[in-house]
Amino acid sequence: MKGVVFTEFLEMVEDRFSADMVDHIIDDAQVPHGGVYTAVGTYPHGEIVAMVMALSQRSGTPAPDLIRVFGQHLFGRFVLAYPHFFIGVKDAFHFLSGIENIIHAEVLKLYPDAELPKFIVEHHDPHRLVLLYQSPRHFEDLAEGLMRGCLAHFGEPIHIEREPTPTTAGAHAQRFVLTRQG
Ligand code: HEM
Structure with missing residues (x-):
């Protein structure tokens, strides 16, 4: 890490x-x-x-609470450290749907040895975003904290739900369902 x-x-x-x-x-x-x-x-x-x-x-x-709070804090730090990732990004769903192919792809160019999770966009419309997190590091609480930090940054009322998800190919998986409120 x-x-x-x-x-x-x-x-x-x-x-x-x-x-x-x-x-x-x-x-x-x-x-x-x-x-x-x-x-x-x-x-x-x-x-x-x-x-x-x-x-x-x-x-x-509890450790999961600490990791979530840390994720929120970390997102705030990323906003300051990587302002160019936010140029032209109109809302939280736009940003979050690009973690895998845009954000973490850029992170990998900066740090070729970074160990990043995989995020699959399973569904994306203006009201609902479904992301599947996969990682052998089991850091879904960090992912949730980062998502909460992102929602706070954009100031959008979006509810996050975690669905029980079976582990695939040795990598821990967690499905996040984000629903816009109102
Ligand atoms: C500007 C935005 C972001 C930047 C610059 C960034 C960068 C990074 C970096 C440098 C790491 C550490 C890699 C390593 O330790 O080798 C990491 C890990 C991680 N990132 Fe991101 N990230 C960003 C946004 C996000 C968001 C929004 C999420 C969640 C939805 C996310 C989820 C994760 C997770 C869960 C890990 C831990 C590794 C794992 O679970 O396997 N990141 N990210």
Whole structure:
């Protein structure tokens, strides 16, 4: 996983909890890189999972909630870091339907070793967007948080529902049904 995900996560922990909390979770998780990450480096996905679990233990907040909040935070950071991805994008469905072929395709050009999930657009009309997430990393809570961050960015009242989805070919799958309200 790219270092930018780690650096953003630790910054969020410092902002929402404290610098001491950052030190505690790095100690608790006993991560090999000891909390030293560079944005362009690549680190084992398990290290961020271990730090999320440690934060969950210390804060008493369930890990999926922490990951969702992190996804929202991360989206806000992406908006600042990659403003060109938003040029000419008229709404959230337009943006989200392009994660696979536009956004993550560009991310892969910047970071050829990025480990990205697969998003299949199963349905797209002005009222409903259905996205199928597939990844061996099982980060559907992060995906939901990023989607919520995107909806907040565009300020659109859209409801997100997660449907139970069978795992395919070893990759965890999760279907997201987004419905425009009103
Ligand atoms: C400007 C927008 C975006 C940028 C720049 C971006 C970039 C990235 C980067 C750099 C990673 C890390 C790859 C790695 O660790 O090797 C990543 C992972 C991921 N991205 Fe995006 N992303 C964007 C939007 C989104 C959105 C809107 C979603 C969800 C709908 C999404 C879903 C994910 C997920 C779930 C992962 C974790 C890896 C996995 O699940 O396998 N991304 N993205």
